[in-house]
Amino acid sequence: MTAIPKSSGKKLGLVIDLDICVGCHACTTSCKEWNTGGYSAPLTDTDPYGENPTGVWFNRVHTFEVTAPDGSSQTINFPKSCLHCDDAPCVTVCPTGASFKRAEDGIVLVNQDTCIGCKLCSWACPYGAREYDSTDGVMKKCTLCVDKIYNEDLPEHSRVPACVSACPTGARSFGDLGDRDSAVSKLVESRGGFDLMPEQQCSPVNKYLPLRKKVVPANAATTALRPKVSGVADALLKWIDKSLC
Amino acid sequence: MNPAFSVIFFTTASGAGYGLLGLLGAGSFFSFLPADRTLMIAASVTALLLITGGLLSSTFHLGHPERAWRAVSQWRTSWLSREGVSSLVTYIPATLFTYTWVFCDIDNSMIRLSGLATVVLAVITVFTTAMIYASLRSIHAWNNKWVPLNYLLLALATGLILLNAFLAWFAADTVGLTIVAIAVLGGSLVSKLLYWRFIDSSSSSSSNASAIGTRPGSTVKLTQSPHSQANYLQQEMVFVIARKHARKLRRIATLMTFVIPSVLLAATLFSNSKLNVACATLAVPVATIGILIERWLFFAEARHTVALYYGAQSA
Ligand code: SF4
Numbered sequence: 001m002t003a004i005p006k007s008s009g010k011k012l013g014l015v016i017d018l019d020i021c022v023g024c025h026a027c028t029t030s031c032k033e034w035n036t037g038g039y040s041a042p043l044t045d046t047d048p049y050g051e052n053p054t055g056v057w058f059n060r061v062h063t064f065e066v067t068a069p070d071g072s073s074q075t076i077n078f079p080k081s082c083l084h085c086d087d088a089p090c091v092t093v094c095p096t097g098a099s100f101k102r103a104e105d106g107i108v109l110v111n112q113d114t115c116i117g118c119k120l121c122s123w124a125c126p127y128g129a130r131e132y133d134s135t136d137g138v139m140k141k142c143t144l145c146v147d148k149i150y151n152e153d154l155p156e157h158s159r160v161p162a163c164v165s166a167c168p169t170g171a172r173s174f175g176d177l178g179d180r181d182s183a184v185s186k187l188v189e190s191r192g193g194f195d196l197m198p199e200q201q202c203s204p205v206n207k208y209l210p211l212r213k214k215v216v217p218a219n220a221a222t223t224a225l226r227p228k229v230s231g232v233a234d235a236l237l238k239w240i241d242k243s244l245c
Numbered sequence: 246m247n248p249a250f251s252v253i254f255f256t257t258a259s260g261a262g263y264g265l266l267g268l269l270g271a272g273s274f275f276s277f278l279p280a281d282r283t284l285m286i287a288a289s290v291t292a293l294l295l296i297t298g299g300l301l302s303s304t305f306h307l308g309h310p311e312r313a314w315r316a317v318s319q320w321r322t323s324w325l326s327r328e329g330v331s332s333l334v335t336y337i338p339a340t341l342f343t344y345t346w347v348f349c350d351i352d353n354s355m356i357r358l359s360g361l362a363t364v365v366l367a368v369i370t371v372f373t374t375a376m377i378y379a380s381l382r383s384i385h386a387w388n389n390k391w392v393p394l395n396y397l398l399l400a401l402a403t404g405l406i407l408l409n410a411f412l413a414w415f416a417a418d419t420v421g422l423t424i425v426a427i428a429v430l431g432g433s434l435v436s437k438l439l440y441w442r443f444i445d446s447s448s449s450s451s452s453n454a455s456a457i458g459t460r461p462g463s464t465v466k467l468t469q470s471p472h473s474q475a476n477y478l479q480q481e482m483v484f485v486i487a488r489k490h491a492r493k494l495r496r497i498a499t500l501m502t503f504v505i506p507s508v509l510l511a512a513t514l515f516s517n518s519k520l521n522v523a524c525a526t527l528a529v530p531v532a533t534i535g536i537l538i539e540r541w542l543f544f545a546e547a548r549h550t551v552a553l554y555y556g557a558q559s560a
Pocket residue numbers: 081082083084085088089090091108124125126127128129130141202204
């Protein structure tokens with residue numbers, strides 16, 4: 001049923017720290033590895049070793065350069081996957097019921113056996129979180145590793161999405177964002193976590209943490225690099241500098 | 246948005262089909278059409294063929310056409326599902342309507358009743374088609390009230406152009422309907438021009454700053470795409486058409502959809518019967534090409550918010 005179910009209160013999701021992410025793509029590749037054998041398997045690639053490789057990925061890392069009005073600029077590595085929205089338009093537009101949101105944990109999934117491949121859900125998602133598999137003729141998207149996070153054959157610490165396991169910098173956290181006392185909720189609270197495109201009214205569950213303010217030391221000017229030697233040594237260094245140029 | 250031919254053909258053909266079918270139904274109910282059995286049968290069969298051809302072509306772009314029947318199940322939330330349901334339900338009175346024209350007395354009350362049900366359902370179906378697009382907040386050019394208005398008016402206008410041709414072929418009196426058709430074409434041109442003004446003068450409330458959550462006023466530049474080759478998202482939803490190119494196509498669409506058919510229809514008011522038939526007939530292909538271009542632009546000019554993640558400054 002593509003109506004959004006009444007939430008049980010549990011909202012599993014990710015918190016992504018843009019201040020920490022270094023843009024290494026470890027999360028995207030491990031996502032691909034896990035999920036090409038998971039719930040929506042396979043994540044088909046076409047022409048993988050040829051001139052025009054393309055394929056289905058659930059997670060993509062974009063890199064942006066952001067220049068503030070005062071002229072200072074920063075690089076933002078920006079991982080993007082399904083945000084498992086509370087008011088998911090991708091679910092309500094689905095004509096078949098293949099797209100659904102789970103009441104028990106809020107995960108948004110596509111049933112690969114009933115999807116007709118009309119692509120309307122991918123049009124409805126403002127974030128571009130759904131990718132059509134033209135080989136299978138069905139829509140695919142992040143499953144929040146539903147087949148990993150509840151998997152009792154795995155050790156406890158592995159029962160998190162593959163992207164979270166893989167991130168070498170700890171930029172990704174996983175937990176229940178419906179529980180105000182959970183570690184992820186506290187992290188969002190303390191760091192001023194935000195929603196992407198709130199004006200699209202999707203109420204995303206996943207949150208992003210902003211870049212920390214750049215701290216410029218007060219004595220920055222006086223600690224600037226300058227020669228630490230003087231006298232003869234200084235003259236000698238200057239002579240070496242000159243003759244090397 | 247990438248204009249897919251199957252969808253463009255579907256909305257054009259079924260729009261004209263529902264327009265014609267609705268007019269035949271209304272004409273039978275309110276008795277403003279000649280009670281000419283052959284004319285009514287030929288026209289309603291044509292309308293049903295256009296609708297069916299359109300619906301079939303819309304299933305061609307599905308990944309799993311054999312599962313298409315599932316699409317009628319989610320009418321509570323999905324406009325696409327509602328369209329599926331109402332297009333199927335329309336077949337019931339429409340088939341009955343055609344059947345009664347073929348086999349029953351011309352003054353049969355079933356003709357009038359099925360005609361009334363047909364026109365109501367035809368309007369609903371065209372409206373649900375338009376709402377599939379108009380309900381998508383992610384696409385500013387579609388998420389507005391002009392879209393259903395344009396779809397309804399253009400279905401009516403193309404239906405009237407077709408009906409005028411049928412009346413001319415069967416040497417029936419067309420004067421009243423010709424004047425109505427010219428007026429509707431004028432009205433739909435105004436609504437299309439207002440639509441274009443709307444999309445030119447406004448853009449999505451989402452920006453490349455809100456897409457990644459930076460302060461408004463910052464400039465955002467994509468320095469590294471996540472992938473080297475265009476992916477599904479870009480192929481399907483990031484379609485760029487040069488402004489100059491779009492302007493030219495808008496002018497051609499305006500001429501062919503509205504202006505030339507109006508002139509041709511106006512000419513039928515003052516010409517002899519042979520020229521009358523020629524003009525009314527010529528209006529059909531001219532308007533069809535015009536609407537195909539108009540629909541192509543409807544997709545090509547629509548920008549999706551996902552483009553904000555691929556370097557677009559606004560959506
Ligand atoms: S991010 Fe997109 S695909 Fe995921 S739940 Fe939200 S609208 Fe749906």
